Amino acid sequence: MLSKEEQIMKVLSEDLQPLEDIRACMVVRKNLEGIVPLSEDFKAEVMDIWSILEKTMDELFDVIAHFSQFGLDKVYFELGRYDVMFFILPGTDTALVAIVPALANRGLLEVELENARRKIMGIIESL
Amino acid sequence: MQEQKVSGSEFDTLKNAVLGSNPKPELKVAMGLSRQWSARKAGREVAIKTMEKLRGKKPNFVLLFSTIHYEKHGGFQELLNGVWEILPKGTPLIGSTVAGFMNNQGCFTRGVTALAVSYPNMDISVSYGRNTRRNPRRAAKELATKIRKDLAKSRYPNRFLYIIPSGITTPQIPGFEAQSVIRSRFIAKIMPFFLKFSTYFLQKGPGRERIILENVSNILKDFTIIGGASIDDNIGIRNYQFFMDKVYTNYVLGLGISSDMVPAISTSHGLKETGKKFSATKLSLDNLIIEEINNKPAISELLKILGWPEYFLDERVHRRTFFVPVGYKKAGCLYTSVMAFFMGDSIMCSHEIRDKNVHLLSFSGKSLTDSIDKNLSAIHSKNSQLVFIVSCIAILETLGSSNYNIQEKLRNVLGDTPFLLTYIAGEQSYSPNQDPLHLAEAFTIATLNLR
Numbered sequence: 001m002l003s004k005e006e007q008i009m010k011v012l013s014e015d016l017q018p019l020e021d022i023r024a025c026m027v028v029r030k031n032l033e034g035i036v037p038l039s040e041d042f043k044a045e046v047m048d049i050w051s052i053l054e055k056t057m058d059e060l061f062d063v064i065a066h067f068s069q070f071g072l073d074k075v076y077f078e079l080g081r082y083d084v085m086f087f088i089l090p091g092t093d094t095a096l097v098a099i100v101p102a103l104a105n106r107g108l109l110e111v112e113l114e115n116a117r118r119k120i121m122g123i124i125e126s127l
Numbered sequence: 128m129q130e131q132k133v134s135g136s137e138f139d140t141l142k143n144a145v146l147g148s149n150p151k152p153e154l155k156v157a158m159g160l161s162r163q164w165s166a167r168k169a170g171r172e173v174a175i176k177t178m179e180k181l182r183g184k185k186p187n188f189v190l191l192f193s194t195i196h197y198e199k200h201g202g203f204q205e206l207l208n209g210v211w212e213i214l215p216k217g218t219p220l221i222g223s224t225v226a227g228f229m230n231n232q233g234c235f236t237r238g239v240t241a242l243a244v245s246y247p248n249m250d251i252s253v254s255y256g257r258n259t260r261r262n263p264r265r266a267a268k269e270l271a272t273k274i275r276k277d278l279a280k281s282r283y284p285n286r287f288l289y290i291i292p293s294g295i296t297t298p299q300i301p302g303f304e305a306q307s308v309i310r311s312r313f314i315a316k317i318m319p320f321f322l323k324f325s326t327y328f329l330q331k332g333p334g335r336e337r338i339i340l341e342n343v344s345n346i347l348k349d350f351t352i353i354g355g356a357s358i359d360d361n362i363g364i365r366n367y368q369f370f371m372d373k374v375y376t377n378y379v380l381g382l383g384i385s386s387d388m389v390p391a392i393s394t395s396h397g398l399k400e401t402g403k404k405f406s407a408t409k410l411s412l413d414n415l416i417i418e419e420i421n422n423k424p425a426i427s428e429l430l431k432i433l434g435w436p437e438y439f440l441d442e443r444v445h446r447r448t449f450f451v452p453v454g455y456k457k458a459g460c461l462y463t464s465v466m467a468f469f470m471g472d473s474i475m476c477s478h479e480i481r482d483k484n485v486h487l488l489s490f491s492g493k494s495l496t497d498s499i500d501k502n503l504s505a506i507h508s509k510n511s512q513l514v515f516i517v518s519c520i521a522i523l524e525t526l527g528s529s530n531y532n533i534q535e536k537l538r539n540v541l542g543d544t545p546f547l548l549t550y551i552a553g554e555q556s557y558s559p560n561q562d563p564l565h566l567a568e569a570f571t572i573a574t575l576n577l578r
Contacts, residue, residue: 018164019237074528087528103442105361108236110527111227115235 007123013037021104029094030061065093087117155245156513156545157181162238166201169239170209177241184245191222193239195359203367203374211372219253221380222369223291223357226520229548234530242547252277252383255370259293259379260326263335266379267342274383281385286350292339292379294356294552295363298331308440308469315471319412330377336553337565344557351390351558353573355517355551388575392558393506396569397498403487414479424472449521450490452568455482463567477567492526503540511574514546519568523550
């Protein structure tokens with residue numbers, strides 16, 4: 001029987017990571033604590049800006065932690081050639097985060113991120 | 128024990144006494160879904176899940192829709208091979224690639240879904256027309272003539288057609304990346320000629336779907352028709368059609384139904400007129416390209432009318448133009464189109480501009496969902512057994528995860544009634560009471576209803 005963390009990792013690695021436009025995805029809170037299946041390929045691609053990405057994402061989690069209780073649902077930012085999408089797990093300080101190319105078809109990706117979020121919430125809320 | 132023989136009429140009397148007179152024919156509608164990455168496994172799984180829900184009944188037909196992902200995970204022939212491991216041999220099947228789909232289970236931009244119907248009071252014909260880009264009229268005639276012939280002797284009064292033409296396929300020029308904005312005036316100048324050549328000889332280019340629909344509806348005048356153009360993941364480079372156990376390109380497919388179920392159809396879009404208009408004074412490539420607006424170069428004049436800065440025309444342009452579609456009026460109908468490509472000074476639209484008086488429209492998620500409410504209340508009744516919906520890829524792209532608001536709305540109104548919505552590139556509808564419509568950013572619902 002897989003642990004909840006393993007099940008969530010499965011959602012990330014089997015449902016989201018194989019999508020062509022998903023450069024990275026994770027379920028994390030501030031300090032990027034959480035489940036982060038970062039591939040070596042991605043790290044190589046974003047090595048130059050990873051520290052900026054990390055810092056920017058981290059500062060956004062202060063906003064998420066504060067406003068999640070008021071129903072904050074999604075946050076996006078564009079940084080260079082990437083969009084970073086935060087699908088907040090309702091009422092928590094944690095988000096499903098995806099890093100995609102800036103010109104990706106965002107609407108189609110959002111549908112799958114929403115599906116993943118619902119699956120993850122189902123895992124978290126299960127007994 | 129004494130054996131007593133009964134005559135046929137005595138048996139019917141006995142049967143009716145036990146079952147009630149005129150027992151209702153049993154209708155079964157089954158919907159399956161697979162999210163497997165492997166094409167073969169996905170085909171098997173979607174067919175297994177669909178057939179399970181039919182509980183042993185043989186399907187009259189199957190509709191099969193898939194996103195483009197299987198192209199790189201085994202290919203679509205493998206997808207079909209998986210499906211046919213399970214489906215009864217000879218089951219009428221049509222389908223295609225779509226950008227996404229929605230059903231009672233959720234909203235998806237990756238996966239494959241199937242819808243199967245089993246009903247005794249139904250005759251079916253599946254048909255195709257070939258070489259849709261090269262000769263859309265001939266393709267339409269090929270498809271419609273067979274459907275007409277197959278269903279001519281059907282004793283059921285109501286006729287319905289689900290149509291799937293091949294949508295846009297942008298030709299790829301070696302050395303050039305596909306772009307939405309082409310600044311080079313030279314390339315923009317030769318593009319209409321290149322596209323004309325490409326559409327006819329290479330069968331890469333606009334789908335010419337409106338011509339197909341008009342010609343099909345001319346032959347199948349008494350049919351109610353719903354459908355939409357197959358597409359990939361909104362890149363518009365390739366798309367595929369599925370007919371029985373084979374994969375095709377540049378086909379138009381049709382599922383003809385003759386039944387005692389009564390079809391109904393309704394289209395809405397929720398687009399609002401902004402009050403801004405222009406005159407498309409010079410058009411080319413079968414009225415798909417606007418070269419001049421108000422007798423001036425189209426792009427610069429458009430930017431002035433919209434009040435947009437030049438830098439809005441970058442590769443994110445669709446994130447803006449999807450919210451500002453264009454339309455013209457003809458015989459009281461609003462025909463809509465999306466400004467899809469910007470080349471030199473010209474604008475290429477998704478659908479032909481057949482009247483020079485063009486309106487700039489506005490799209491919002493709220494106005495769309497309000498229009499769906501009106502659409503549903505006009506068409507849905509407790510007798511609706513099956514609901515087909517076609518919606519524009521632009522709506523999928525702009526609403527993103529908010530498409531779930533639409534899914535929840537549909538579930539609330541339709542309850543357990545199975546529905547299948549496909550996101551395609553050009554929504555098509557026709558009925559004997561309505562001219563053929565080939566639209567962009569529209570939402571078309573068709574229902575099959577028992578009396």
